[in-house]
Amino acid sequence: MAAPxxxxxxxxxxxxxxxxxxxxxxxAAVAEAGGALTALDVVxxxxxxxxxxxxCNASDAEHADRITExxxxxxxxxxxxxxxxxxxxxxxxxxxxVPTVPLKxxxxxxxxxxxxxxxxxxxxxxxxxxxRRLTIKRNTVAVVTDGSAVxxxxxxxxxxxxxxxxxxxxxxxxxxxxxxxxxxLDTQDTEEIIRTVKAVAPVYGGIxxxxxxxxxxxxxEQRLRDELDIPVFHDDxxxxxxxxxxxxxxxxxxxxxxxxDVKVVVSGVGAAGHAIVRLLDAQGxxxxxxxxxxxxxxxxxxxxxxDEFRGWIAGxxxxxxxxxxxxxxxxxxxxxxxxxxxNLLTGDDIATMEPGAIVFALANPDPEVDPVAASRTAAVVxxxxxDYANQINNVLAFPGxxxxxxxxxxxxxxxxxxxxxxxxxxxCVHPDQLNASYIVPSVFDSEVAPAVAAAVRRAAEDSGHAxxxxxxxxxx
Numbered sequence: 157m158a159a160p161x162x163x164x165x166x167x168x169x170x171x172x173x174x175x176x177x178x179x180x181x182x183x184a185a186v187a188e189a190g191g192a193l194t195a196l197d198v199v200x201x202x203x204x205x206x207x208x209x210x211x212c213n214a215s216d217a218e219h220a221d222r223i224t225e226x227x228x229x230x231x232x233x234x235x236x237x238x239x240x241x242x243x244x245x246x247x248x249x250x251x252x253x254v255p256t257v258p259l260k261x262x263x264x265x266x267x268x269x270x271x272x273x274x275x276x277x278x279x280x281x282x283x284x285x286x287x288r289r290l291t292i293k294r295n296t297v298a299v300v301t302d303g304s305a306v307x308x309x310x311x312x313x314x315x316x317x318x319x320x321x322x323x324x325x326x327x328x329x330x331x332x333x334x335x336x337x338x339x340x341l342d343t344q345d346t347e348e349i350i351r352t353v354k355a356v357a358p359v360y361g362g363i364x365x366x367x368x369x370x371x372x373x374x375x376x377e378q379r380l381r382d383e384l385d386i387p388v389f390h391d392d393x394x395x396x397x398x399x400x401x402x403x404x405x406x407x408x409x410x411x412x413x414x415x416x417d418v419k420v421v422v423s424g425v426g427a428a429g430h431a432i433v434r435l436l437d438a439q440g441x442x443x444x445x446x447x448x449x450x451x452x453x454x455x456x457x458x459x460x461x462x463d464e465f466r467g468w469i470a471g472x473x474x475x476x477x478x479x480x481x482x483x484x485x486x487x488x489x490x491x492x493x494x495x496x497x498x499n500l501l502t503g504d505d506i507a508t509m510e511p512g513a514i515v516f517a518l519a520n521p522d523p524e525v526d527p528v529a530a531s532r533t534a535a536v537v538x539x540x541x542x543d544y545a546n547q548i549n550n551v552l553a554f555p556g557x558x559x560x561x562x563x564x565x566x567x568x569x570x571x572x573x574x575x576x577x578x579x580x581x582x583x584c585v586h587p588d589q590l591n592a593s594y595i596v597p598s599v600f601d602s603e604v605a606p607a608v609a610a611a612v613r614r615a616a617e618d619s620g621h622a623x624x625x626x627x628x629x630x631x632x
Contacts, residue, residue, distance in 0.1 A: 158521075159543055160192040160213035165241040166220045168210045169199070173232045178206055181230055186212050189226035190219065207236070250322040251337075288361065288565065297336040297558050298360045299324045300353055302344045305369035305392070305427075308520055314340035317367055324366060324391075324554075332555035332605045334562065336364065346372050350379050357384050361562050364554065365390040370426040374465050387561045387569045393431035395550035398557070398574050399596065400432050400493060400516060401439060402581035403548055406595035407491075407536040411512035419489045419510070420444045423482055423524060424496030425453065430465045432493060435578075437472060438571040444473040445489075449497075451481040483508075490514065498522030503529030511535075518548055536592045545593040552581050552596060556605035560612025565623025573615040580604075580611035 172178045179196055186193045191212040200207035210227060214220035220240070228235045258264050266272050280286045288294045303317035321338030328336035341352055353363060353376075363386065365377055373390055380388040389395070408414065420436065422429050425446045433446055446453045446469040453470040455477055478485050482500060486492060487508040493516045494500070501524055506515055513534040517523035520540045527544050531537045538546035557577050561569070584597040584604050597604050616622040 158215040160190070160215050160219075161543065162213055163242060164214040164216055164220055165194070166212060166214060166223070167239045167241060168212075168224055168227055168235060169237045169239075170208050170210060170227060171234045171236055172206050172208060172230075174202065174204055174206050179208060182208065182210055182227060182233065185226045185230050186210060186223055189223040190215070191223040211241070246319055246322075250319075250326050287358065291359075292335060293359060293361050295333075295335050295562060296360050297328060297334055297362045297364050297562075298339045298353070298356065299328075299336050299364045299366055300339045300341065300349075300368075301366045302341050302349055302368055304344050304367070304372075306367045311344075311369065314342050321366060324364070327551050328555050328558065330555075331551065332559035332609065334555060334558050336558075344369075344372075346375055349376055350383070353380055354383060357386060360386060362386050362558055363388045364558065365392075367392065370430075371465060373427050374430070381568060385567050387558075387566050389554070389557065389561075389569055390427065390431075391550055391554050393427045394435075394569070394574060395553045395557070396428040396495065396518075396548075397431035397435040398553040398578045399548050399550055399581065400518075401435050401575070401578035402552070403516065403538055403546065403596045404436075404491065404493075404514065405578065405582040406585055406590055407514045407538070409590060410592050410595065411514065411535050413490060413512065415439060415441045418443065418491050420491040420493065421447060421482070421486050421489045423447050423492070423494040423500060424519075425466050425469050426495070428495040428518075429493075430469060432495065433469050433473060435571065435574055439575055439578075443475060445476075445478055445485050446470070446473055447482045447485060452479050452485045454479070492516065492524075494518055494524035496524060498524065499526075501525040501530075503532050506530045507533040509534065516548060536595060538595065546595050547599070548596065549599050551599045552604055553577055553608065556580075556608025557612055559605060559609035560616070563609060564613040564616035564621070566612075566616045566621050567623075568621055570615070570619055570621060572619050573612050573621075576611040576615035577608045580607040583607070 183193055183196060191214055193212045195211040197209045198206055199209050212223060214223055224235060224238050227233060257268055259268060276290055280290060299321045301317045301321055303313040304311045306312050306317045306320055318338055318340050321340060325336035325338055328334040341349055343349060368376060377388055377390045420441055422433055425448050433444055436444055453466060455470050455474045483505050486505055488510060490510045491514045495518050498519050506525060514536045515530045515534040516538045517525045518540040523539045527537050527539050538548050540548050581604060584601060584607055
């Protein structure tokens with residue numbers, strides 16, 4: 157059974173006898189059921205009874221039910237109510253709109269709305285670029301999804317995807333001061349998605365594509381990048397790739413190896429895998445092997461791959477032309493990066509890798525290999541989970557990345573910007589902090605987003621992708 161997690165936190169309100177050992181007996185019941193008690197509060201006390209809120213973490217929903225049943229089985233205890241604290245947090249949504257200007261009297265209203273606003277409208281009509289200075293466009297990102305590939309849940313549709321997009325928008329604001337808004341589309345038709353995003357784009361300074369299934373996500377992203385004058389970023393691809401590159405940069409520092417000297421095996425050649433391979437290739441990693449469920453992609457140009465993106469990986473990687481299953485090609489590798497499926501490998505498979513092996517098993521919630529088993533022989537292990545060291549989490553990248561894009565007035569995204577972001581994240585782990593269990597900074601490290609933003613803005617300016625007319629005062 158997985159470890160108890162705050163994601164499955166419950167509060168059980170019980171009525172119990174007013175005895176000296178009541179709370180201790182209830183706490184023992186939680187422990188016996190395998191729960192992690194986090195709070196025990198007496199909310200009502202009478203001469204003969206107590207009402208107690210018992211708050212604890214469970215490992216999943218079924219485990220929460222078992223904990224509740226164990227508490228209810230304590231003699232004299234009656235369960236009044238069970239609250240799922242995750243659902244409580246989402247009640248009413250996680251976002252609101254707050255005006256940034258005062259609206260206290262008629263003068264305020266005259267300037268913010270009619271009649272004064274008409275002058276601003278006409279200024280934008282005469283010079284559409286002024287929309288960036290004079291509206292929310294200067295600081296607003298659309299978080300766009302069709303609900304077709306949400307987390308590890310699959311194709312659950314736009315309404316069910318909305319809580320994730322709300323959370324994404326909240327992270328944009330919390331970590332980088334970017335105003336983001338969910339745009340959940342009730343269509344999975346590629347052309348309709350492209351047409352709709354183009355139609356709403358005038359409101360936004362950037363587009364963050366999210367949880368759109370492959371291979372459609374590749375065409376949607378590329379077409380929008382070609383047809384819009386604002387940056388388009390697919391976080392499942394590029395956000396993941398940036399943080400993986402940052403983590404790998406520091407992992408190589410730990411083991412004393414260089415990008416050009418290591419053999420890298422990537423399991424999973426969908427959206428994330430494709431972006432990781434391309435970014436590693438751009439950074440000078442020369443020996444990469446991409447694997448799908450059947451094993452190494454065939455590099456023979458005559459081979460017909462299922463889509464052009466797999467074909468690109470096959471044609472630009474695997475210089476040694478190795479073949480075989482994932483387990484077979486892993487032998488002798490220095491780095492394993494998994495963005496695929498759970499439980500593909502064992503600790504024994506990891507033991508076939510080179511000394512000083514680096515293992516990034518990023519499938520969620522269950523990684524490609526058990527991190528504990530991998531760590532018996534690997535020098536550095538990372539996952540996508542928060543309950544192990546070295547969490548590869550996109551929140552390290554996308555808030556600061558968009559902050560930098562908006563501040564630069566960038567109209568496109570380049571590999572140089574992504575490499576700059578990865579380098580900034582890696583460098584937030586200072587040399588005296590770096591070790592095998594700390595290769596990426598905490599997601600709550602306040603240095604990260606500003607560092608990423610500054611690096612992205614510099615890269616945009618250096619490559620000629622920044623708007624030279626932007627005043628520094630406008631980005632503060």
